[in-house]
Amino acid sequence: MKIAVLGTGMVGETIASALVAKGHDVRMGSRSATNEKAVAWAQKAGARASTGTFADAAAFGELAFLCTKGDVAQVALESAAAGLAGKVVVDVTNPIDAGKGRPPQLFVCNDDSLGERLQKAFPALKIVKSLNTINCNIMVNPGMLAEDTAVFLSGNDDGAKAVVRRVLTEDFGWKQIFDLGDITTARGPEMMLPMWLRMWGALKDGEFNWRLVRKSK
Numbered sequence: 001m002k003i004a005v006l007g008t009g010m011v012g013e014t015i016a017s018a019l020v021a022k023g024h025d026v027r028m029g030s031r032s033a034t035n036e037k038a039v040a041w042a043q044k045a046g047a048r049a050s051t052g053t054f055a056d057a058a059a060f061g062e063l064a065f066l067c068t069k070g071d072v073a074q075v076a077l078e079s080a081a082a083g084l085a086g087k088v089v090v091d092v093t094n095p096i097d098a099g100k101g102r103p104p105q106l107f108v109c110n111d112d113s114l115g116e117r118l119q120k121a122f123p124a125l126k127i128v129k130s131l132n133t134i135n136c137n138i139m140v141n142p143g144m145l146a147e148d149t150a151v152f153l154s155g156n157d158d159g160a161k162a163v164v165r166r167v168l169t170e171d172f173g174w175k176q177i178f179d180l181g182d183i184t185t186a187r188g189p190e191m192m193l194p195m196w197l198r199m200w201g202a203l204k205d206g207e208f209n210w211r212l213v214r215k216s217k
């Protein structure tokens with residue numbers, strides 16, 4: 001499958017590398033077609049890897065992962081939106097307000113979410129919020145944890161969520177995938193970030209995840 005990864009940070013690189021390793025053709029997008037990190041990644045990742053602007057990557061991919069800073073996600077998608085019309089966009093961003101210092105605060109929460117804002121701003125895109133609650137190494141390799149743990153899906157389009165579920169299962173190895181419902185349910189996973197950050201501080205290690213346990217039948 002041809003996949004766009006919009007973002008050159010650690011999340012973009014980790015997801016892009018995992019997808020190439022699974023035999024997908026991946027184009028990493030950035031504000032610049034010659035972004036140093038993207039070019040270095042493509043050289044390392046081999047023939048299935050390529051780079052371009054956000055717009056180039058969007059036009060290339062049948063599916064896209066949005067892996068930019070949360071506060072610029074809308075700006076990044078604006079330059080990519082034409083190429084993404086009708087396509088599934090996996091939104092892994094968190095709405096961190098970079099201007100508010102530490103511990104980070106959310107710039108949208110409670111009665112709205114970044115996932116919803118993006119879906120409203122780009123109605124032609126099929127936004128699926130997922131993976132934002134999980135460290136990027138675990139996103140693509142949940143088996144590195146001692147037990148099966150949970151990943152969430154939020155989105156308005158069931159077909160789009162089925163596509164994302166397939167990638168999570170077949171390419172990344174996820175077993176506990178919870179469809180929370182429409183894109184308004186992205187509020188919950190986005191609001192897990194402050195708790196995630198406190199757990200990270202307490203454990204002094206970001207490679208953990210949540211597990212859902214229900215009463216025995």
Ligand SMILES: NC(=O)c1ccc[n+]([C@@H]2O[C@H](COP(=O)([O-])OP(=O)(O)OC[C@H]3O[C@@H](n4cnc5c(N)ncnc54)[C@H](OP(=O)(O)O)[C@@H]3O)[C@@H](O)[C@H]2O)c1
Pocket residue numbers: 006007008009010011012029030031032035067068069070072075076092093094095096131132133134135136137
């Ligand atoms: N780190 C994790 O394990 C983890 C886990 C879950 C979710 N997340 C979320 O995943 C996202 C990516 O995190 P990250 O640490 O990999 O990368 P990041 O440093 O948060 O973001 C890097 C990307 O943001 C783009 N960007 C920065 N300023 C921009 C602007 N003004 N306009 C357009 N694009 C701009 C950069 O574009 P250029 O390529 O042009 O520089 C780059 O591609 C974040 O939203 C984060 O909260 C991270």
